[in-house]
Amino acid sequence: MTGGRWSRRSALGLIGAAGAVGVTGGFAAGVARDDDAAAPQESVVPFHGRHQAGITTRVQQHLYFASFDMTSTATREDLKSLLADWTDAAARLTQGREVSPEGATGGGPYKPPDDTGEALGLEANALTLTFGFGPTLFAANRFGLESKRPKELVDLPSFAFDLLEDRFSGGDLCIQACADDPQVAVHAIRNLSRIAFGRAQVRWTQLGYGRTSTTSKSQSTPRNLFGFKDGTANVFSNDDADLGRWVWADGSDQAWMNGGTFLVARKIQMLIESWDRVRLEEQEAIVGRDKARGAPLSGGSEFTEPDFDVVSTAARGPAIPADSHVRLAHPERNGGARMLRRGYNFVEGNNDLGQLNAGLFFLAFVRSPEQFIGVQRSLAQDALNEYIRHIGSAIFAVPGGIRTGESVGSGLF
Numbered sequence: 001m002t003g004g005r006w007s008r009r010s011a012l013g014l015i016g017a018a019g020a021v022g023v024t025g026g027f028a029a030g031v032a033r034d035d036d037a038a039a040p041q042e043s044v045v046p047f048h049g050r051h052q053a054g055i056t057t058r059v060q061q062h063l064y065f066a067s068f069d070m071t072s073t074a075t076r077e078d079l080k081s082l083l084a085d086w087t088d089a090a091a092r093l094t095q096g097r098e099v100s101p102e103g104a105t106g107g108g109p110y111k112p113p114d115d116t117g118e119a120l121g122l123e124a125n126a127l128t129l130t131f132g133f134g135p136t137l138f139a140a141n142r143f144g145l146e147s148k149r150p151k152e153l154v155d156l157p158s159f160a161f162d163l164l165e166d167r168f169s170g171g172d173l174c175i176q177a178c179a180d181d182p183q184v185a186v187h188a189i190r191n192l193s194r195i196a197f198g199r200a201q202v203r204w205t206q207l208g209y210g211r212t213s214t215t216s217k218s219q220s221t222p223r224n225l226f227g228f229k230d231g232t233a234n235v236f237s238n239d240d241a242d243l244g245r246w247v248w249a250d251g252s253d254q255a256w257m258n259g260g261t262f263l264v265a266r267k268i269q270m271l272i273e274s275w276d277r278v279r280l281e282e283q284e285a286i287v288g289r290d291k292a293r294g295a296p297l298s299g300g301s302e303f304t305e306p307d308f309d310v311v312s313t314a315a316r317g318p319a320i321p322a323d324s325h326v327r328l329a330h331p332e333r334n335g336g337a338r339m340l341r342r343g344y345n346f347v348e349g350n351n352d353l354g355q356l357n358a359g360l361f362f363l364a365f366v367r368s369p370e371q372f373i374g375v376q377r378s379l380a381q382d383a384l385n386e387y388i389r390h391i392g393s394a395i396f397a398v399p400g401g402i403r404t405g406e407s408v409g410s411g412l413f
């Protein structure tokens with residue numbers, strides 16, 4: 001079952017065959033034969049390559065993000081074997097295959113199945129799995145990786161308005177699963193967590209629906225929960241110069257980071273009910289763009305560069321206010337710094353007052369964490385701060401792409 005054409009869909013056909021060679025009834029019965037030899041494969045994103053998938057990849061609709069800690073008894077060998085096992089599993093899952101050759105139903109009735117089964121019959125749905133390493137993985141007296149820590153991989157500093165909670169922050173390792181079907185992303189993290197059993201455990205997870213960014217102008221710009229187009233001025237996948245300047249590390253600090261990047265994750269609560277009571281004109285002044293088209297308040301259309309010198313007689317000041325989000329986050333204000341944003345909306349029920357627990361799970365890929373730190377410091381003056389709270393924070397070093405036959409992070413050992 002190692003041939004490239006086997007997928008979860010063709011595995012359903014195999015279940016029927018297994019029944020025919022004497023595997024006992026119940027677990028094989030009633031599953032329709034469904035051969036996917038001719039199924040469209042454009043939903044498969046290659047797992048191997050110069051960079052990890054899930055960064056410049058077209059942004060999928062759903063996210064399941066998991067942060068892990070190594071268990072207190074885990075050894076360097078445990079870490080190495082975990083990364084090797086995760087790599088094998090991820091290479092299969094991203095092709096729409098089950099987590100192992102035996103999968104959900106091929107291992108016989110007398111042991112728990114390798115694969116949890118909830119993605120049987122589903123295509124790959126553009127699943128990408130992106131791995132990262134947190135600062136704590138490189139701490140002294142843990143896995144002998146002190147000398148392998150990228151010097152910029154340290155906890156982010158505190159920022160004005162931070163209300164961070166440990167339960168949404170930090171982690172030794174992370175996996176970002178993105179897919180066009182939430183079940184596929186959840187299945188991947190669930191099965192990778194099972195593989196980690198005894199070596200690493202989940203510290204926190206984040207489910208995200210509805211991308212809030214785009215990595216290509218051929219994708220429409222989505223909207224965040226404040227109703228504004230988000231991701232207009234992103235670093236795009238077709239701009240190699242910008243990617244080289246602002247996203248990809250060159251390995252000059254740590255060779256294993258060549259082709260890698262840093263991932264900043266921030267869980268940002270959005271005070272939806274307060275925002276919804278703000279006049280449209282003021283909402284637009286806070287963001288610095290118009291709500292309908294996403295055009296800068298200085299004029300033009302969505303992709304027109306903002307002109308911060310334009311004066312508005314109605315506003316009796318700059319058309320794009322001094323404390324607007326776009327003005328403060330713009331490269332002009334931040335030594336040219338840019339970042340590849342890849343965040344998702346989240347909604348997690350309501351609090352005791354009936355208000356939405358909702359917000360933006362902000363994800364940015366940067367060549368240097370300083371790019372994020374500089375912009376976030378500028379945002380101390382942001383008018384948006386009245387309506388948002390940063391409640392979670394993490395940073396991870398994302399190694400370069402994985403070559404066939406290698407494991408993620410093999411350069412660490």
Ligand SMILES: C=CC1=C(C)c2cc3[nH]c(cc4nc(cc5[nH]c(cc1n2)c(C)c5CCC(=O)O)C(CCC(=O)O)=C4C)c(C)c3C=C
Pocket residue numbers: 224226228229230231232233234266268269270287289325326329330331338339359360362372375376379388
């Ligand atoms: C430190 C980085 C950033 C955080 C945190 C952040 C939070 C945040 N942003 C929005 C909504 C929008 N952001 C927009 C643009 C934008 N935001 C950042 C950075 C952070 N945002 C940058 C670098 C930019 C691009 C600036 C530019 O080059 O013009 C926009 C406008 C549309 C767009 O370009 O994407 C919106 C809308 C929210 C709601 C939020 C926290 C919840």
Ligand SMILES: [Fe+2]
Pocket residue numbers: 325329
């Ligand atoms: Fe923003």
